Amino acid sequence: MIEAKNLTKRYGDKTAVNGLSFTVEPGRVTGFLGPNGAGKSTTMRLLLGLDRPDGGEATVNGVRYSDLPQPMRVVGALLEARAVHTGRSAYDHLLCLAQTQGFGKRRVEEVIDQVGLTPVARKRAGGFSLGMGQRLGIAAALLGDPAALVLDEPVNGLDPEGILWIRNLMKSLAAEGRAVFVSSHLMNEMAVTADHLIVIGRGRLVADCSTQEFIERSTEQSVLIKTPDRERLSALLRSHGGTVTDTEEGDLDVVGIEAPRIAELAAGGGLVLHELSTRRGSLEEAFMELTKDAVEYDAGVPTAGGVK
Ligand SMILES: Nc1ncnc2c1ncn2[C@@H]1O[C@H](COP(=O)(O)OP(=O)(O)OP(=O)(O)O)[C@@H](O)[C@H]1O
Numbered sequence: 001m002i003e004a005k006n007l008t009k010r011y012g013d014k015t016a017v018n019g020l021s022f023t024v025e026p027g028r029v030t031g032f033l034g035p036n037g038a039g040k041s042t043t044m045r046l047l048l049g050l051d052r053p054d055g056g057e058a059t060v061n062g063v064r065y066s067d068l069p070q071p072m073r074v075v076g077a078l079l080e081a082r083a084v085h086t087g088r089s090a091y092d093h094l095l096c097l098a099q100t101q102g103f104g105k106r107r108v109e110e111v112i113d114q115v116g117l118t119p120v121a122r123k124r125a126g127g128f129s130l131g132m133g134q135r136l137g138i139a140a141a142l143l144g145d146p147a148a149l150v151l152d153e154p155v156n157g158l159d160p161e162g163i164l165w166i167r168n169l170m171k172s173l174a175a176e177g178r179a180v181f182v183s184s185h186l187m188n189e190m191a192v193t194a195d196h197l198i199v200i201g202r203g204r205l206v207a208d209c210s211t212q213e214f215i216e217r218s219t220e221q222s223v224l225i226k227t228p229d230r231e232r233l234s235a236l237l238r239s240h241g242g243t244v245t246d247t248e249e250g251d252l253d254v255v256g257i258e259a260p261r262i263a264e265l266a267a268g269g270g271l272v273l274h275e276l277s278t279r280r281g282s283l284e285e286a287f288m289e290l291t292k293d294a295v296e297y298d299a300g301v302p303t304a305g306g307v308k
Helices: 040-047 090-100 105-114 130-142 160-175 187-193 211-218 230-239 259-268 283-296
Strands: 002-011 014-024 028-033 055-060 075-078 148-152 179-184 196-201 204-210 221-226 243-246 252-255 275-280
Touching: 002 040, 014 040, 014 055, 014 179, 014 196, 014 204, 028 040, 028 160, 028 187, 040 055, 040 148, 040 179, 075 130, 090 105, 090 130, 105 130, 130 148, 130 160, 148 160, 160 179, 160 187, 179 187, 187 211, 187 283, 196 211, 196 283, 204 211, 204 283, 211 283, 221 259, 230 243, 230 252, 230 259, 259 275
Parallel strands: 028 179, 028 196, 075 148, 148 179
Antiparallel strands: 002 014, 002 055, 196 204, 221 252, 221 275, 243 252
16 A cells, blocks of 8 residues: 655745645555646655655555665556666566566566567667557566556557557556556546546645546536427526526536436426437546646545545
8 A cells, every 4th residue: 555644845946745645555546647747756756765755754555665675576666658778678677677676587577478578578678669668667667566556657658559558457457456556647548547536736635536436526417408498498497406508509508407307397397308418528627627626726626535
């Protein structure tokens, strides 16, 4: 389990991470979301002991990274997508890393196989594509068979096949009981990958809830109605507490009453409906709205214990 307690990091006047507390549980993929500059990479660097916090602390299985005797056995990390600038082969690169931690050749071969690099394992890693470089980075993260993984924007710059591969890998690593913590600024990507979401805006926690809960709470539901009895239906729905707006196409958009109830009310009033459809706002819109709120109002958003 990864835990951040009141984590704070300042760079000069800028507070990159501001009193952040959350836990990343084993057995699930936890998405770490925030717009550019929200503080995701800084938080991950603090978790991995690459930077010192100005306040609070970050631990993995209750221990600070810098105090872990064999860190690669506890947490594997992939930080920022970049090509590996090495004249060494993928195999030699991993073997070198493995030897620093006392892992053998067999483990190197296993992780190479796991990430699908066996056919190119003896080729110079410096010539790898971004996708192959990512696979190599993930192989390095997996070397110690760690209980937790920290992956910073692993899908950045990958083609659809690479994205699908990483997505499935993260899910299977979580299914094996590992804590998988993955950052992204893409809401839609996290919606299909993560079981749980931690959302930050300007270094502060905005939401900490299951992905399902986030989707349900964040995307407001409205009902679109096509009807020849627009005026009467509109008045009827308003009298039952609905918020009714006219769309540019001359239809009705209703918030606050669900479709089956609208159909019953219309039938009761002898009003004709030509179309009745439930719509949800896009997740990406909801995410932008949420992080904007964090900055401007810091209210009305889902957190672990409900809506803040
Ligand atoms: N070494 C540093 N020195 C000064 N400011 C920094 C440093 N590292 C990060 N920052 C600032 O802290 C804030 C958070 O940056 P961080 O890289 O953690 O955000 P992020 O959420 O990972 O963004 P992105 O998705 O763009 O990588 C930004 O405003 C950034 O400019």
